[in-house]
Amino acid sequence: MEALARTLEAPRKRAAVAAEIALLGVGTVGGALLQRIDRLHGVVPALRVVHVANSRSAIRDADGLEPSQARDHLLHAAGAAHVVGKTVATSSGVNPLGTFDGSTPAIVIDATGNESVAAFHADWLAQGVHVVTASKLGQGVSLARWQAIQSACRAGRTRYGDAATVGAGLPLLRSLRALRDGGDAITGIAGVLSGSMAWLFGAYDGLRPFSGFVRQARDAGYTEPDPREDLSGEDVRRKLLILARAAGFALEAEDVVVDSLVPKPLATCTLGDVDASLGVLDGPLRDRFQQAYKHGEKLRHVARLDVVDGRVRARVGVESLPADHPLAAGQGTDNRVAIHCDRYDAQPLVIQGPGAGAGVTAAALLDDVLRIVRGED
Ligand SMILES: NC(=O)c1ccc[n+]([C@@H]2O[C@H](COP(=O)([O-])OP(=O)(O)OC[C@H]3O[C@@H](n4cnc5c(N)ncnc54)[C@H](OP(=O)(O)O)[C@@H]3O)[C@@H](O)[C@H]2O)c1
Incomplete structure (x- = not known):
């Protein structure tokens, strides 16, 4: 039994990073998403969480933040003593683009419901960064913004994951x-x-x-x-x-x-x-x-x-x-x-x-991330 467990676990350690993730918002939904990424570590393709932010501060680590601890580190980031290892704390700022290494697929996850974050969606998509969102403020407000998001996906050859925005991931x-x-x-x-x-x-x-x-x-x-x-x-x-x-x-x-x-x-x-x-x-x-x-x-x-x-x-x-x-x-x-x-x-x-609740919404976000990573529709 032990030998079998070792055999199954071995590939986890060697798994190449499939995508770099910047998570904006660590409230009800963002917090549940970090827990889910942590729980499914080794089961799903390797995701490196390199940037986590709330409205007041952000933490970054090019080597990857520990999903189970990122929220606590962020909440204490104002007191830099709590920020450990190579993790860097910055003041608030919604734009995480500088965090990505440029050679791995990059995904911004918007779990904020904040207007100024939604206003960036099209820019990120046009610059080659995929966006996965629980916020309805990207596609559910003006038609001009909706159209900008569609055009940006074509220009940047990127994907917009929106399953969490209506029905929290129900296949609508x-x-x-x-x-x-x-x-x-x-x-x-x-x-x-x-x-x-x-x-x-x-x-x-x-x-x-x-x-x-x-x-x-x-x-x-x-x-x-x-x-x-x-x-x-x-x-x-x-x-x-x-x-x-x-x-x-x-x-x-x-x-x-x-x-x-x-x-x-x-x-x-x-x-x-x-x-x-x-x-x-x-x-x-x-x-x-x-x-x-x-x-x-x-x-x-x-x-x-x-x-x-x-x-x-x-x-x-x-x-x-x-x-x-x-x-x-x-x-x-x-x-x-x-x-x-x-x-x-x-x-x-x-x-x-x-069609509501942190658990199903976080699952819908992660499903969209994995569809992008695996190149599935
Ligand atoms: N809750 C649900 O069941 C559910 C279901 C489907 C969809 N949604 C959608 O998911 C989104 C998040 O909902 P929630 O319930 O998780 O909200 P929440 O608990 O209020 O959390 C919001 C998070 O976003 C952060 N934030 C706000 N403005 C920001 C900014 N400019 N930059 C970076 N972070 C910022 C907040 O930081 P601070 O703590 O510093 O303010 C907080 O961490 C919303 O769009 C909501 O409509 C929620």
């Missing part, structure tokens, strides 16, 4: 692209794309106040610390834009009509007053719930794109759906997406599963 974007590559036109997409909203409308019973469920979701970490970010539908707008563009529709952000759940008094109050103001949601949602209930239907927060007579309509908001509708099923924070196209015309292709 990949399926849309495969359907189009196979000659299909996409005629409709409808989905529950927000884990927090899926949980809220799955749990809401019309008897207890909606605001109580919002507090429960926030306390469980399903919503952002400010739940208005989820309730406004803006995050889902970005996800629908990413799906729509992958499906071949050149939509601008304002082409998506978003029906926000946040009324003015809640939208304009300070973060400290949000909790006390959540009660304004209760009356309107109870009325909507009762209407749906009378017809045997369920409320769901849906993002929808329809092509009707050659015109594209995209919207985000709460819908009342028949109880047996594909989007009314599912559990907890699951995402569910129905895709209509030439081959799936009468019955849509339905993709469902956990």
Whole structure:
């Protein structure tokens, strides 16, 4: 048994470095990614993490940082005494290009959700550095930025890994692209794309106040610390834009009509007053719930794109759906997406599963990295 273990372990030590990695963001997702890289060391091709940064500082080591310790080193980097070996601490700075050795494939992973980092994506791609991202701010905002990213991939012969941006790695974007590559036109997409909203409308019973469920979701970490970010539908707008563009529709952000759940008094109050103001949601949602209930239907927060007579309509908001509708099923924070196209015309292709959370998002990032390293689609 020992001899076998030695035989299997030997190639790990000799493995050539397949890619150099710069990780920007070591919060919930970035931290989980470092753990995953560490855990899979020797199982997946060798990845050398040469640069790790948060918004305040960065650490670099051309020989490779230890994934299990990089986050702690970074958090202590302001006190340089904690930085060990050849690791160099620098002040904050999002651009890690100088860290790469130039002879190994280089990949920047964006796990920040920060606008100034997303603004660099196209530059990096054009300069021959692949980008893998959990942030929706690259492809889910202006059409001009989306187009710049596509052009930069062609110019730099680089890849943009975006599986984590919608559905946290569920095969949504990949399926849309495969359907189009196979000659299909996409005629409709409808989905529950927000884990927090899926949980809220799955749990809401019309008897207890909606605001109580919002507090429960926030306390469980399903919503952002400010739940208005989820309730406004803006995050889902970005996800629908990413799906729509992958499906071949050149939509601008304002082409998506978003029906926000946040009324003015809640939208304009300070973060400290949000909790006390959540009660304004209760009356309107109870009325909507009762209407749906009378017809045997369920409320769901849906993002929808329809092509009707050659015109594209995209919207985000709460819908009342028949109880047996594909989007009314599912559990907890699951995402569910129905895709209509030439081959799936009468019955849509339905993709469902956990679409949020650090573990699945980090796994989706690493999958994209490995696809790039292995040259797979
Ligand atoms: N959490 C999820 O379940 C999930 C699922 C899918 C996608 N995402 C996306 O993944 C991204 C990260 O989410 P998260 O939940 O991990 O956020 P988070 O816990 O708030 O972590 C964000 C990290 O980014 C760093 N950062 C911010 N601005 C930076 C900059 N300019 N340069 C370098 N680092 C910077 C932060 O550093 P400081 O600590 O110094 O601020 C922090 O380390 C977001 O785009 C989010 O939408 C998250």
